[in-house]
Amino acid sequence: MSTEPDAPARTCVALILAAGEGTRMKSATPKVLHHVAGRSMLGHVLAGVAAAGADRVAVVVGPGRDDVAAEARAIAPAARVFVQTERLGTAHAVLAAREAIAAGCDDLLVVFADTPLIEPATFRAMRAGLAAGASVVALGFEAADPAGYGRLLVENGDLVAIREHKDASEAERRVTLCNAGLMAIDGREALAILGGIGRANAQNEYYLTDAVSVARGRGARAAVVVAPETEVMGVNDRLQLAAAEAQMQKRLRARAMREGVTMIAPETVFLSHDTRLGRDVLIEPNVYFGPGVTVADGAVIHASSHLVECEVGAGVSIGPFARLRPGASIGAKAKIGNFVEVKASKIGEGAAVSHLTYIGDSIVGARANIGAGTITCNYDGFDKARTIIGEGAFVGSNSALVAPVTIGAGAYVGSGSVITKDVTPGALAVARGRQFEKAGWADAFRKSREGKPKKRV
Numbered sequence: 185m186s187t188e189p190d191a192p193a194r195t196c197v198a199l200i201l202a203a204g205e206g207t208r209m210k211s212a213t214p215k216v217l218h219h220v221a222g223r224s225m226l227g228h229v230l231a232g233v234a235a236a237g238a239d240r241v242a243v244v245v246g247p248g249r250d251d252v253a254a255e256a257r258a259i260a261p262a263a264r265v266f267v268q269t270e271r272l273g274t275a276h277a278v279l280a281a282r283e284a285i286a287a288g289c290d291d292l293l294v295v296f297a298d299t300p301l302i303e304p305a306t307f308r309a310m311r312a313g314l315a316a317g318a319s320v321v322a323l324g325f326e327a328a329d330p331a332g333y334g335r336l337l338v339e340n341g342d343l344v345a346i347r348e349h350k351d352a353s354e355a356e357r358r359v360t361l362c363n364a365g366l367m368a369i370d371g372r373e374a375l376a377i378l379g380g381i382g383r384a385n386a387q388n389e390y391y392l393t394d395a396v397s398v399a400r401g402r403g404a405r406a407a408v409v410v411a412p413e414t415e416v417m418g419v420n421d422r423l424q425l426a427a428a429e430a431q432m433q434k435r436l437r438a439r440a441m442r443e444g445v446t447m448i449a450p451e452t453v454f455l456s457h458d459t460r461l462g463r464d465v466l467i468e469p470n471v472y473f474g475p476g477v478t479v480a481d482g483a484v485i486h487a488s489s490h491l492v493e494c495e496v497g498a499g500v501s502i503g504p505f506a507r508l509r510p511g512a513s514i515g516a517k518a519k520i521g522n523f524v525e526v527k528a529s530k531i532g533e534g535a536a537v538s539h540l541t542y543i544g545d546s547i548v549g550a551r552a553n554i555g556a557g558t559i560t561c562n563y564d565g566f567d568k569a570r571t572i573i574g575e576g577a578f579v580g581s582n583s584a585l586v587a588p589v590t591i592g593a594g595a596y597v598g599s600g601s602v603i604t605k606d607v608t609p610g611a612l613a614v615a616r617g618r619q620f621e622k623a624g625w626a627d628a629f630r631k632s633r634e635g636k637p638k639k640r641v
């Protein structure tokens with residue numbers, strides 16, 4: 185055991201710039217509220233800085249963007265929201281949150297809300313750069329096509345300046361190490377550094393990137409943390425949104441497989457940021473997981489199934505072609521077969537709903553068997569009503585269970601029944617027309633038509 189006292193933890197304020205206009209999205213929704221893997225880009229960034237140990241969060245939004253502010257508060261209730269009233273550049277946007285910076289911290293982490301793929305480890309590496317003595321840490325990447333990006337000018341291992349593309353010389357434009365935009369700044373020096381930034385540049389803007397030269401002018405050091413280009417990717421239009429989605433999916437699939445999930449064709453499986461998959465879960469091709477899905481150990485999700493906000497128990501078999509909607513909870517070893525839809529219902533352990541069925545607002549007891557084509561009629565156009573099916577009950581094929589209704593434990597429902605009254609435990613209920621016969625009727629009918637032409641159309 186170490187006898188050294190723990191180093192005091194460094195405090196961190198994360199400042200998220202979400203004032204982007206996002207006009208290239210061509211959308212009624214602000215850019216940072218567009219989703220990647222089932223969560224807004226702003227949500228990803230908020231989660232990322234929280235995982236990197238940010239103690240406080242400030243979000244800078246554009247004027248009138250209550251929707252962005254509301255999303256920030258929904259995900260990080262303690263977040264403070266500031267409005268940048270004029271767009272005068274990234275350093276100006278940071279200073280819109282002056283109060284949050286003035287409150288003091290060791291590490292100020294400035295993050296763009298349209299850069300959703302940054303890993304918490306990268307934020308931590310930037311903070312570590314500050315702890316190691318730099319006053320400014322920029323995040324860099326080797327750009328396949330550097331055009332348009334700020335260039336990181338490094339001399340003898342030190343970051344000496346960031347030059348915006350529009351302000352760069354020919355020689356500087358040949359540099360491929362580019363600025364991702366995010367920055368970590370020593371919290372105690374931040375206001376002095378930011379206050380020293382002017383707007384004498386090609387765009388007449390206050391550039392956050394000038395924090396590097398200002399800090400060096402004060403005798404401080406600047407450093408670079410380098411990340412893969414796929415991680416620092418920003419989103420400005422729908423094509424880049426799709427590229428970010430693809431990248432995030434790769435990451436989520438890899439994480440799931442590393443944790444013991446088998447995917448036969450991982451590139452066809454779509455996960456959400458919060459999908460939880462147990463060990464030895466097998467996922468066949470073309471499966472979609474919306475937000476809020478948990479799948480326990482050993483379950484199999486057969487091809488072409490769609491799951492959102494639901495729970496799948498251990499050893500369960502789902503699909504192929506099954507749809508689990510919000511509030512579906514499938515007990516261990518149960519079976520949900522092809523063309524079955526389940527909504528807001530609890531399916532008991534070992535129950536089987538094998539084919540062509542709708543179960544909504546229901547409770548299905550353990551080991552019950554629901555025949556093909558069964559429908560719980562839960563809606564009368566105004567209200568939803570519940571169906572309760574007891575343990576071990578057997579519902580014959582093509583039955584309509586008109587809710588509210590209860591099928592007692594162990595009871596049978598005859599095929600083709602329309603059940604409108606409760607069924608007593610252990611009983612058989614049949615609710616359909618009785619079968620009768622007229623002997624010879626068919627032959628007599630044909631005979632009466634003999635010699636007449638048959639209409640074809």
Ligand code: UD1
Nearest residue numbers: 201203204271272273274277296333334363364365391392
């Ligand atoms: C910025 C960097 C550039 C980097 C690039 C990476 C600066 C000066 N330049 O350039 O070095 O290579 O990102 O993509 O920082 N924003 C505001 N208010 C403003 C201006 C911007 O909130 O007044 C927000 C934007 O919404 C966006 C972010 O800051 O989320 C970056 O601004 P943008 O204008 O896109 O900067 P770039 O020119 O791309």
Ligand code: CA
Nearest residue numbers: 365418419420
């Ligand atoms: Ca940009």
